Amino acid sequence: xxxxxxxxxxNQFFAGIGGEEKADTPAELHKGEVIGPGMAFQxxxxxxxxxxxxxxxxxxxxxENIDKAKAEILEWVKDxxxxxxxxxxxxxxxxxxxxxxxxxTAVQEELGIKSMTGMYVENPGADMYKNKVYxxxxxxxxxxxxxxxxxxxxxxxxxxxxxxxxxxxxxxxMNQGIRVNFFEKERGSARAVKMLIAKLNDKPFTTxxxxxxxxxxxxxxxxxxxxHAKIAIVTSGGIVAKGNPDHIExxxxxxxxxxxxxxxCDLDESTHETAHGGFDPVYxxxxxxxxxxxxxxxxxxxxxxxxxxxxxxxxxxxxxxxxASSKKYGAEIAKLLKADGVDAVILTST
Amino acid sequence: MDYYIxxxxxxxxxxxxxxxxxxxxxxxxxxxxxxAGKFIEDGxxxxxxxxxxxxxxxxxxxxxxxxxxxxxxxxxxxxxIDFESARLVQSAIEATEKFxxxxxxxxxxxxxxxxxxxxxxxxxxxxxADM
Amino acid sequence: MxxxxxxxxxxxxxxxxxxxxxxxxxxxxxxxxxxxxLEDEKIKDVYFDIARxxxxxxxxxxxxxxxxxxxxEGKGGVFPGWIAKVDTVGSGKTYALKGMAVVTAGKIVGFQxxxxxxxxxxxxxxPFSKTLNLVMVCxxxxxxxxxxYEPAVRKAGFRVAARIGELARELVPDETVVYETQTFKEGIxxxxxxxxxxYVCMLQxxxxxxxxxxxxxxxxxxxxxxxxxxxxxxGAIVSGNCVSACDKNPTYVHQNNPVVExxxxxxxxxxxxVSMIITNENVYLADKQRSSDMTAKICRMLDLDGVIxxxxxxxxxxxxxxxxxxxxxxxxxKTVIVTDEYAxxxxxxxxxxxxxxxxxxxxxxxxxNQLVILPKLDKVIGTLDYVNVIAGASDHxxxxxxxxxxxxxxxxxxxxxxxxxxxxxx
Numbered sequence: 001x002x003x004x005x006x007x008x009x010x011n012q013f014f015a016g017i018g019g020e021e022k023a024d025t026p027a028e029l030h031k032g033e034v035i036g037p038g039m040a041f042q043x044x045x046x047x048x049x050x051x052x053x054x055x056x057x058x059x060x061x062x063x064e065n066i067d068k069a070k071a072e073i074l075e076w077v078k079d080x081x082x083x084x085x086x087x088x089x090x091x092x093x094x095x096x097x098x099x100x101x102x103x104x105t106a107v108q109e110e111l112g113i114k115s116m117t118g119m120y121v122e123n124p125g126a127d128m129y130k131n132k133v134y135x136x137x138x139x140x141x142x143x144x145x146x147x148x149x150x151x152x153x154x155x156x157x158x159x160x161x162x163x164x165x166x167x168x169x170x171x172x173x174m175n176q177g178i179r180v181n182f183f184e185k186e187r188g189s190a191r192a193v194k195m196l197i198a199k200l201n202d203k204p205f206t207t208x209x210x211x212x213x214x215x216x217x218x219x220x221x222x223x224x225x226x227x228h229a230k231i232a233i234v235t236s237g238g239i240v241a242k243g244n245p246d247h248i249e250x251x252x253x254x255x256x257x258x259x260x261x262x263x264x265c266d267l268d269e270s271t272h273e274t275a276h277g278g279f280d281p282v283y284x285x286x287x288x289x290x291x292x293x294x295x296x297x298x299x300x301x302x303x304x305x306x307x308x309x310x311x312x313x314x315x316x317x318x319x320x321x322x323x324a325s326s327k328k329y330g331a332e333i334a335k336l337l338k339a340d341g342v343d344a345v346i347l348t349s350t
Numbered sequence: 351m352d353y354y355i356x357x358x359x360x361x362x363x364x365x366x367x368x369x370x371x372x373x374x375x376x377x378x379x380x381x382x383x384x385x386a387g388k389f390i391e392d393g394x395x396x397x398x399x400x401x402x403x404x405x406x407x408x409x410x411x412x413x414x415x416x417x418x419x420x421x422x423x424x425x426x427x428x429x430x431i432d433f434e435s436a437r438l439v440q441s442a443i444e445a446t447e448k449f450x451x452x453x454x455x456x457x458x459x460x461x462x463x464x465x466x467x468x469x470x471x472x473x474x475x476x477x478x479a480d481m
Numbered sequence: 482m483x484x485x486x487x488x489x490x491x492x493x494x495x496x497x498x499x500x501x502x503x504x505x506x507x508x509x510x511x512x513x514x515x516x517x518x519l520e521d522e523k524i525k526d527v528y529f530d531i532a533r534x535x536x537x538x539x540x541x542x543x544x545x546x547x548x549x550x551x552x553x554e555g556k557g558g559v560f561p562g563w564i565a566k567v568d569t570v571g572s573g574k575t576y577a578l579k580g581m582a583v584v585t586a587g588k589i590v591g592f593q594x595x596x597x598x599x600x601x602x603x604x605x606x607x608p609f610s611k612t613l614n615l616v617m618v619c620x621x622x623x624x625x626x627x628x629x630y631e632p633a634v635r636k637a638g639f640r641v642a643a644r645i646g647e648l649a650r651e652l653v654p655d656e657t658v659v660y661e662t663q664t665f666k667e668g669i670x671x672x673x674x675x676x677x678x679x680y681v682c683m684l685q686x687x688x689x690x691x692x693x694x695x696x697x698x699x700x701x702x703x704x705x706x707x708x709x710x711x712x713x714x715x716g717a718i719v720s721g722n723c724v725s726a727c728d729k730n731p732t733y734v735h736q737n738n739p740v741v742e743x744x745x746x747x748x749x750x751x752x753x754x755v756s757m758i759i760t761n762e763n764v765y766l767a768d769k770q771r772s773s774d775m776t777a778k779i780c781r782m783l784d785l786d787g788v789i790x791x792x793x794x795x796x797x798x799x800x801x802x803x804x805x806x807x808x809x810x811x812x813x814x815k816t817v818i819v820t821d822e823y824a825x826x827x828x829x830x831x832x833x834x835x836x837x838x839x840x841x842x843x844x845x846x847x848x849x850n851q852l853v854i855l856p857k858l859d860k861v862i863g864t865l866d867y868v869n870v871i872a873g874a875s876d877h878x879x880x881x882x883x884x885x886x887x888x889x890x891x892x893x894x895x896x897x898x899x900x901x902x903x904x905x906x907x
Contacts, residue, residue, distance in 0.1 A: 167905075167906065167907040168907050169907045175907055177829070178827065178828040178829055179822055179824035179828035179829075179832060179848045179906045179907070180828060180848075180906060180907060181847040181848050181851050181889075181904060181905070181906045182904075182905060182906070182907070183605075183903045183904055183905070184903045184904075184905045185903070186903065187739055187743075187900055187901060187902055187903050188739070188819055188844050188845075188846055188897070188899070188900025188901065188902065188903070188904075188905070189739035189740040189742070189743045189789075189819070189899060189900030189901070190739075190743045190900070191844050191900065191905075192740065192743075192789050192791075192817045192819050192844040192900050193740070193743045193744060193746075193747055193789065195817045195842050195844060196678065196752075196787050196788075196789055196815065196816075196817040196842070197747070197751050197752065199787065199815045199817065199842055200676045200678075200752070200786055200787045200815055205842060207841055207842050207843045208843055208844050208845045208905055208906070208907065209820070209822065209832060209833075209843040209845045209906070210843075211836045211837065211838060211840050211841070211843070212831065212836050213838065396766065397765060397766055397767070398764045398765055398766060399764055399766060399769070399796075399797035399800060400797075401796035401797045401834060402687055402688075402764040402796070402797050403687055403688065403691055403724075403764075403796070403797075404685075404691060404723075404724050404725030404728075404729065404794045404795045404796065405724055406725075406795065406890070416765075438800070441834050441835070442796075442834075444831070445796065445823075445834060447830075448823060448824075448825045448830045448850070457591065459591050460591040463590035463591045463627060464590075466590070466626075466627045466628070466689065467590060467627075467688065467689050467690060467724070470628065470688035470689035470690075471687050471688035471689070471691065471764055472688075472764075473688065474686075474687055474688040474701055474763065474764055474765070475763070475764040475765040477701075478701075478763065478764075478765035478767065478768050479765060
């Protein structure tokens with residue numbers, strides 16, 4: 001069998017160019033060169049695989065010129081046509097980890113080339129990309145290089161040869177949120193007894209199936225003085241200004257929108273509509289007050305029941321949108337509301 | 351106890367129509383679960399687990415459930431929704447989507463067997479409800 | 482209670498003129514066994530066959546798997562409530578024929594499951610590819626009702642297993658293991674510093690082909706109770722046949738309950754195995770509440786520190802499992818639960834129908850929706866007539882080259898929820 005051809009991606013630091021001050025180094029292609037951690041990989045690969053090129057890119061350059069950097073690198077990798085693309089390991093370096101995850105995913109998805117990386121479990125790149133490419137778990141600093149090279153080399157050879165990849169615990173990659181069967185060394189009852197003994201003795205144990213966790217948020221104390229409170233509306237019902245100027249997706253929304261309603265006391269088909277694709281939009285489009293009660297709140301403001309209706313509302317589409325994304329939007333919206341001195345929020349869904 | 355049987359299984363209708371309150375709907379598995387969902391939205395309470403038996407969703411078209419009607423007093427407004435019932439029926443509907451095999455149920459002997467098992471599972475619950 | 486379990490290793494099964502066990506070989510006269518099966522008038526015919534590990538043989542549809550045993554000393558007899566009277570079992574001396582099983586097969590309803598492959602990929606997933614299997618394929622009389630026929634097949638299996646067990650009565654076991662539990666006070670005195678551990682065994686109890694019996698009683702009608710773990714070794718708990726082959730416990734698993742064995746292995750060392758608690762999995766929601774309340778209460782009354790909970794079956798038992806776990810944890814008792822998963826073929830769906838943060842220690846028997854392709858084997862014991870209408874199969878299950886494309890759930894014992902096998906998932 002011929003050698004597995006590998007292209008390796010590293011940042012400016014591991015290429016020996018320099019630290020933070022050199023993080024704006026543009027992407028460089030080093031054909032036929034093995035650089036930095038690549039040397040250790042090449043040693044581990046022996047005769048079975050060969051690093052045919054190393055791509056070096058500054059972390060700031062990559063993250064600030066992401067489209068350009070990605071396009072450049074993809075072009076190179078396409079020409080090199082390797083069997084496997086390896087990025088990192090990035091350990092706990094955040095921007096490096098994100099760069100490794102981004103480029104490894106792009107190579108795999110856009111070029112159809114097998115791709116992998118390695119980093120520390122708390123690296124933000126891990127959460128972002130572990131479901132998309134194989135990410136081998138490493139320690140949190142370059143002191144764990146030896147161990148990282150060892151596990152990544154073994155995985156790279158197995159993966160590169162096209163052997164069947166087992167469950168995450170077997171092959172040391174981060175769990176991809178997909179349940180994969182495999183045979184344990186001990187039968188289930190023996191594992192259960194061991195787990196119970198550990199639990200009884202307050203020793204660490206790892207559940208084989210982490211229960212899906214649902215965030216529970218304790219409600220804030222009630223607003224004491226509604227007559228002077230500033231109330232805002234936030235919705236996952238997808239109400240947007242007519243024409244959906246922010247192009248919020250009808251499902252799996254990638255953003256939220258902010259919309260001005262200053263002076264508006266009634267939403268209708270000429271002003272607003274819904275971007276939501278998960279329900280029949282006819283009634284929401286005809287009268288968006290049905291999803292966000294601007295009309296009623298306006299009345300309450302006039303009647304003095306509430307102090308003021310905030311002049312902006314925030315909206316996204318809750319249809320299949322990832323919990324992690326929703327959390328992010330929520331946190332950002334909360335910041336904006338706080339800056340505007342909002343006292344309470346009415347959340348509506350559909 | 352005041353309850354009714356919701357079923358899409360004719361054999362259940364035949365067996366219990368004389369002695370029990372049976373609401374028969376001629377429909378598929380997902381539809382009968384959705385129908386239960388609608389009744390639950392109106393305040394009815396599930397008395398049986400909607401995913402009973404190990405006959406997997408899509409391997410049987412039949413499902414029968416016991417529900418307790420909401421106490422509706424005129425003028426008292428909407429009865430509250432029993433969230434546990436709503437949760438159970440929702441997860442049962444979701445589970446039907448997990449099982450991809452969709453079969454044509456045409457063999458009369460197979461249909462009879464599936465109806466008999468559904469009836470047996472339901473009868474085990476009726477035995478508890480009528481105690 | 483103290484039970485001596487004598488193990489007699491069976492190395493081969495052969496048909497012969499005379500039924501006997503000689504030098505580890507079980508000789509069976511099938512003609513002698515036949516009337517034993519046919520004494521139930523609902524069974525029209527039966528034939529016996531032998532399947533050995535490694536042979537190119539597929540057994541289907543499997544209804545139950547039973548280990549032949551015989552009670553040689555002490556109160557009662559095997560399969561109390563069915564074969565023996567209902568005297569309390571679990572003490573004295575019992576012999577078990579190891580390395581073999583009696584497998585009942587044949588049609589009960591037209592959508593049966595249960596495949597045991599003796600070789601190939603399927604053999605890796607079923608524990609019964611490693612046993613020498615004496616298979617009895619039963620055929621019902623014309624027009625018999627499903628309800629009447631199921632117990633006929635179930636009981637015929639026990640009769641045959643008990644008869645074969647009898648052949649070992651005068652033999653000397655190859656190995657003897659002693660299992661002994663203490664009474665509560667004795668246990669506390671003997672192991673004052675060891676954590677008190679119980680085993681909550683959930684039994685499926687929902688109706689035809691979803692039932693389990695204890696001392697002849699339908700488990701739906703019990704309220705949770707305690708039982709000595711040695712009682713199950715004498716067949717106190719038996720299976721009412723199955724539709725969910727991968728995770729319904731055949732009688733063999735009850736007799737050889739792995740949690741019982743592995744807790745006994747630690748008994749007096751790292752823990753004090755106090756008791757086994759059996760509970761049911763009824764369809765009726767109020768029954769679920771009552772049973773889980775009672776189970777938690779019993780665990781509290783036994784002053785347990787930790788509990789292993791095992792499940793049986795798919796779907797609504799997840800609710801029982803989570804209720805049991807939550808309520809027992811709420812009593813301050815630590816739990817480990819054993820289950821299997823239905824995460825879809827792609828492994829992306831929610832594995833269980835129910836969930837709770839209290840269930841933070843889970844052992845899984847794997848994803849039962851995983852697709853496997855079972856090769857064509859030379860011989861089928863039973864029939865492939867129903868293979869397209871077994872769970873996890875489709876109209877295209879039987880492929881052109883004779884191989885079968887099925888989900889793991891059709892394989893007997895594949896994702897067993899007492900932790901009988903090594904399969905897991907992450």
